[in-house]
Amino acid sequence: MLDVCLPGTGGMMPLPERHLATMTCRCGGYTILVDCGEGTQVALRRQKISAFDIGLILITHMHADHVSGLPGLLLMIAATERSEPVTIIGPPPIAAYVKCLKVIVPYLPYELNVMELPPATVPLDCDPIFQIGDMTVAPFLLQHRIPCFGYTIVVQRYPEFDAAAAERLNIPVRYWNLLQQGQDVIGPQGEAWRSEDVLGPPRPGIKVVYCTDTRPFDGIVQRAHKADLFICEGMYGDLAERERLYEKSHMLMQDAAVIAAAAEAKLLWLTHFSPANPDPAQYLTELQQIFPATVVSKDGERVELKFP
Ligand SMILES: [Zn+2]
Ligand SMILES: [Zn+2]
Known part of the structure; x- marks a missing residue:
């Protein structure tokens, strides 16, 4: 079973009623956190998600709304007296950034490891690069203004034992x-x-694909193929914003729904809404005409995914 939560669903800046976009995947006592903007520790507390189990932090890219909460989060984990190592994975200059953070976070009771992804060379079909508990992680390159990665998280299911x-x-x-x-x-x-x-044939696991920030492109369809949960950015729902958004390397909520439909995903959660889009749910009917299993996520959106 995989517990997935979006403690925050906002883009660009935290708002009083909407934290910055972040996700947790929890399975068997292990937690993966994806992205850590300003105030992520508050968003986690609000959802009662323990920082003690966070062993892996995935960063999509080095824009402030995705990384500026990292020092606070590292201290929050330290306050739980975790002694197991914590790994941070992300594109450059994540290693330099974490090194700078040591000025204000000099002592941690756990080992902190950083894995910097090559800036633009991870192919779409790359094998998982990290495993934590039964969860594997594979990055894939998105199309943003700076190097940016989506992540596929799979809970493996062992074949039946004969x-x-x-x-x-x-x-x-x-x-x-x-x-x-x-x-x-x-x-x-x-x-x-x-x-x-003594083993039967392979059995499909649980697949979650996290995808922000990016303009839409076909590669995302490949990556999200038959995902149990596809989480994708959707800055605006106003079609008049399309050109301006693409120039800024973002996408519309409608683009995400088109991708989810083409990918035959089982469920779409939209996230990373612009502060100038205060009521994204007003587009829900239109979005569900494109992809019926669309959810306009709110902070605290949550699901328990089970093996089929
Ligand atoms: Zn962003
Ligand atoms: Zn960005």
């Missing part, structure tokens, strides 16, 4: 768990047991 086959092969039960996780095992008498001999 207990009858394991019994036929006389494999002791204590090795079944390892074999189910895809590991081959050498038994006490040197027996070589292969996981493929």
Whole structure:
């Protein structure tokens, strides 16, 4: 099961009634946070999301509305007395930025690692680059004014374990768990047991795709293909804003709905609304005509996704 929450859904600046866009994915005691604008720690508190479990912070890009809450968040995690490492992944200059933060956040009770993504070379079909618990993370390049990445988060589902086959092969039960996780095992008498001999066919996991900030392009359709949840920016719903938005490398809510439909996603959550779009829900009927499973997210939007 994967618990997904949007503690904030705003773009550009935090508002009294709308925090900046951020997402949490929680599974099996592990939490991934995506983007950390000003006030993210307040947004997390409001949703009662513990900072203790945040082991991975994904940054889409280095605009202030996506990173300026990082020092406060690192201190918030420190206040929980977490001692397990925390990793931050993002495009350049994330490493230089985190180094600067150490001036105001010099002591942390946990190890802080930074993985800087190559600025413009991650292909659309790249393999996952990081795993935390059962969740894997794969970045993909978006089209924004500066290097910007979307992220695909997948909860893996192990194939079904064939207990009858394991019994036929006389494999002791204590090795079944390892074999189910895809590991081959050498038994006490040197027996070589292969996981493929006791596992069924692969089973689809849970797929969440997070995509902001970007102008619309076909590559997003590929990445969001059959996603259980596609989370995408939609700055405005007023069609007259289209040209101006594309110039600024953003998209309309309607563009996101068109992408969700083409990608055959199961659910679309819109986020990163402009402060000049105070009532994005007014476009809901129009958006659902393009893609029926569209949600104009509010802060605190939440779902528990389960394996099919
Ligand atoms: Zn932004
Ligand atoms: Zn931006």
